[in-house]
Amino acid sequence: MNKLKVSIVLGIMCFVLTYGIFLQIKTVENSNMEVSQNYEENNLRAEVLKFKEKYDNKAKDLEKLEKDLEEERKEATQDNTELENEEIQIKKANKIIGLSEVTGPGVIVTLQDSEMNPSNALNISDLLVHDLDVLNVINELKNAGAEAISINGQRLVSTTAISCEGNVININKVKVGAPFEIKAIGLPESLSALERPGGYLPFLEKYSIKTSLEKSNQLTIPKYSGKLEFSYGKSK
Amino acid sequence: MIFIAIILGCILGAILGINAPMISYTYSSYLAIAVVAALDTVFGGIASVVNKKFDIKIFISGFFGNAILAILLTMLGEKLNVDIYLAAIVVFVGRMFVNLGIIRRYYVEKWTSKFSKKKEKSK
Numbered sequence: 001m002n003k004l005k006v007s008i009v010l011g012i013m014c015f016v017l018t019y020g021i022f023l024q025i026k027t028v029e030n031s032n033m034e035v036s037q038n039y040e041e042n043n044l045r046a047e048v049l050k051f052k053e054k055y056d057n058k059a060k061d062l063e064k065l066e067k068d069l070e071e072e073r074k075e076a077t078q079d080n081t082e083l084e085n086e087e088i089q090i091k092k093a094n095k096i097i098g099l100s101e102v103t104g105p106g107v108i109v110t111l112q113d114s115e116m117n118p119s120n121a122l123n124i125s126d127l128l129v130h131d132l133d134v135l136n137v138i139n140e141l142k143n144a145g146a147e148a149i150s151i152n153g154q155r156l157v158s159t160t161a162i163s164c165e166g167n168v169i170n171i172n173k174v175k176v177g178a179p180f181e182i183k184a185i186g187l188p189e190s191l192s193a194l195e196r197p198g199g200y201l202p203f204l205e206k207y208s209i210k211t212s213l214e215k216s217n218q219l220t221i222p223k224y225s226g227k228l229e230f231s232y233g234k235s236k
Numbered sequence: 237m238i239f240i241a242i243i244l245g246c247i248l249g250a251i252l253g254i255n256a257p258m259i260s261y262t263y264s265s266y267l268a269i270a271v272v273a274a275l276d277t278v279f280g281g282i283a284s285v286v287n288k289k290f291d292i293k294i295f296i297s298g299f300f301g302n303a304i305l306a307i308l309l310t311m312l313g314e315k316l317n318v319d320i321y322l323a324a325i326v327v328f329v330g331r332m333f334v335n336l337g338i339i340r341r342y343y344v345e346k347w348t349s350k351f352s353k354k355k356e357k358s359k
Contacts, residue, residue: 014245022253
């Protein structure tokens with residue numbers, strides 16, 4: 001009897017111990033943490049990870065609250081035709097200014113830095129995808145009738161700026177790095193004119209930048225996660 | 237019986253630990269210190285078995301008490317901006333080495349005595 005008790009207790013303790021160890025291993029692995037011997041470096045990394053976690057939690061909260069708000073609005077406007085019309089208008093406007101997710105047919109353009117050996121290139125700068133390349137591609141897409149565009153998950157809205165920031169580019173004041181995945185919703189046939197001879201993609205390929213264009217029937221473009229606010233422009 | 241329980245506990249813990257949801261990074265440092273404290277108690281328990289002073293009550297209370305105390309001290313250190321967990325790690329790991337030394341000495345002595353007995357017999 002005593003032996004049974006002892007073995008049960010030891011089993012439980014072993015269970016707790018291995019459970020803790022494996023949980024810890026998993027957490028450390030998932031947070032992409034390389035444990036270095038440098039104390040200062042580890043501390044800084046831990047701080048960054050903690051803040052990132054806080055940020056992610058807040059973003060999740062925000063998402064949930066927005067969903068709640070939408071549901072509340074739906075409930076409030078259910079049995080009122082006038083309000084329902086307003087609701088439809090709000091939805092339409094949100095779609096146009098980029099505050100709601102959009103799905104539809106379109107193309108996915110990817111731009112990737114060249115993999116050529118830099119010592120073989122005349123100008124190393126030609127091997128990289130620049131902010132201006134991205135801008136030109138977007139301009140051509142808009143010209144071909146794109147209705148909604150996102151770059152690596154950053155939705156383009158009316159206040160979006162694309163600027164160079166060293167080895168990354170700034171979109172919506174968020175740093176975005178290569179490879180760039182540009183999603184555009186519109187008529188896929190006309191959007192894929194980007195690939196035409198003399199178009200911008202063949203031009204980039206001349207500089208050995210890797211490009212690809214893929215048509216898709218079901219694209220999802222995320223909504224703009226920032227805040228759209230006008231402090232100078234007034235409407236009548 | 238005891239060995240079966242230990243192995244079963246280890247396997248169950250490993251499987252559940254791998255499949256468990258990830259804990260938030262903020263708490264992972266507490267878990268780490270608790271794991272170290274528990275490991276220290278385990279080695280202490282083995283050493284006391286070797287010394288024939290093993291007491292299951294002391295073992296259990298040490299296992300959970302040390303882990304909880306270590307977590308609390310780490311929290312206190314964070315509030316006071318002192319890295320108390322460093323001291324805890326130093327103490328626990330230091331004790332682990334001492335206990336490992338005791339265990340090692342016991343087994344080495346056992347082995348050497350066995351060998352010398354065999355030699356005497358062959359003579």
